Amino acid sequence: MIIIADSGSTKTDWCVVNHGKQVKRITTEGTNPFFQTEEEISQVVKDKLMPHLDGVKIDAVYFYGAGCAFPEKNEIVHNAIYRHIPVTIEVGSDLLAAARSLCGHKAGIACIMGTGSNSCYYDGKEIVNNISPLGYILGDEGSGAVLGKLLVGDCLKNQLTPELKEKFFNRFNLTPKEILDNVYKKPFPNRFLASVSPFLIENIEEPCIHRIVLNGFKNFFTRNVMQYDYKNVKVHFIGSIAYYYKEVLEEAALALQIELGTIIKSPMEGLVEFHSTL
Known part of the structure; x- marks a missing residue:
């Protein structure tokens, strides 16, 4: 079971996926590490995402977002999510999300x-x-x-x-x-x-x-x-x-x-x- 997140400054779509099938979709407010601290992003994950994941075992998180094009900014997002979901977490830019979505492999x-x-x-x-x-x-x-x-x-x-x-x-x-x-x-x-x-x-x-x-x-x-x-x-x-x-x-x-x-x-x-x- 994995989570794929597509995040902009306005909203974030979190999609829980099991063997290629969407199991659940959750929408929270947007995140951007250029404008938010690790604590602020962590609070969004805790209050808005985690209640919807009660009892769901997550193996990995793939997070794509605005402002996630620099290692130090990606680390902020990684750490904020890892506090609540301590699994493999990959953070990438919205451009990488576009490339993977449009071109695949x-x-x-x-x-x-x-x-x-x-x-x-x-x-x-x-x-x-x-x-x-x-x-x-x-x-x-x-x-x-x-x-x-x-x-x-x-x-x-x-x-x-x-x-x-x-x-x-x-x-x-x-x-x-x-x-x-x-x-x-x-x-x-x-x-x-x-x-x-x-x-x-x-x-x-x-x-x-x-x-x-x-x-x-x-x-x-x-x-x-x-x-x-x-x-x-x-x-x-x-x-x-x-x-x-x-x-x-x-x-x-x-x-x-x-x-x-x-x-x-x-x-x-x-x-x-x-x-x-x-």
Whole structure:
């Protein structure tokens, strides 16, 4: 019996697996060792996870999470879990989760495209190359935050039609001043920008909207994917933006002669399969 955990800053999904079958799924608040101490993470495990595991014998835990890309941060998570589940515990990044879920034991390029974006070349065992995503200010091409940023910029600079501009302000009940406050004065501007990105998919048939998304995806491919050996392996995607904008993503890939593979919303199903074939 093993536990596979997929953790973001908002929530963590804990999946209890027995011989490749999901036995139980538990959701707790998210964890991130960049923002939480070992004690705080331990408390989440104790109060929110352990009551659901009463009487269940766990043999190993595979934890994948945001902020788990550095040994010292991984140790924080490892120790917090080990206090309550003293078994073999492996802690890895959300990018490794994406690679294992999407590629399994085969080589490929694995990409995350949600609020942020990231990518890597995976050799079937480990990540061997990673172009730094750089965050939504310098990078994160194609992500919800960057697409939202491009949308807001075009709206405020009158690059949308007057009808679309009015529709945008009404859709989110926003004024130009409120937008600027959310971006420049309030915390987590990336979350705000990502929160307005659904307007793009709702109006994707509009040429000016379609152009924002298509160019955003092309930028992701040229500035990230095309630095890997993309001509000899497939390029796979995980995340809400890739999943919901699949047709435009395929259009961008076709224009750049990039072969796409799997496009899924979340990694858990693939991770269960991966850990069942070790």
